Amino acid sequence: MMTEQRSGAWKLGDPALNPGDEEYFIAARNGSLLVGACRACGELHHYPRCMCPFCWSAEVELKPAAGAGTIYTFSVTRKGPDTPYCIAYVQLDEGPIMMTNIVDTDLDLVRVGQRVRLVCVPTDGDYAIPMFTPAQAE
Numbered sequence: 001m002m003t004e005q006r007s008g009a010w011k012l013g014d015p016a017l018n019p020g021d022e023e024y025f026i027a028a029r030n031g032s033l034l035v036g037a038c039r040a041c042g043e044l045h046h047y048p049r050c051m052c053p054f055c056w057s058a059e060v061e062l063k064p065a066a067g068a069g070t071i072y073t074f075s076v077t078r079k080g081p082d083t084p085y086c087i088a089y090v091q092l093d094e095g096p097i098m099m100t101n102i103v104d105t106d107l108d109l110v111r112v113g114q115r116v117r118l119v120c121v122p123t124d125g126d127y128a129i130p131m132f133t134p135a136q137a138e
């Protein structure tokens with residue numbers, strides 16, 4: 001049985017923004033994914049924060065990620081409202097692992113280690129949410 005999740009089937013509200021979050025979600029609306037980058041230690045992180053989670057420096061900035069990664073782990077929810085859906089941790093090619101959704105695919109075929117690419121799903125409001133879908137055959 002095919003259990004497909006289509007990003008277009010969701011009613012996505014705007015995220016509740018903390019100070020400094022707007023740039024991230026505006027970038028998503030424009031189709032790109034930003035990660036936090038520390039000017040003190042050079043580490044990248046996701047989700048972006050106002051302080052580096054590695055060295056606690058406040059010298060952080062946002063940098064675009066390529067939008068490609070690999071599924072580190074995932075879970076498919078099949079019962080409840082708006083199901084089925086797939087929550088996953090995706091390791092970006094740049095290194096950080098982010099919690100996200102896998103969309104626009106047969107969820108029965110999602111696998112650990114699968115290559116995925118970014119798809120920014122528009123909210124009903126002003127932003128978009130970065131999610132992932134399986135990459136084309138490599």
Ligand SMILES: [Zn+2]
Pocket residue numbers: 038039040041042043052053054055056057
């Ligand atoms: Zn740092």
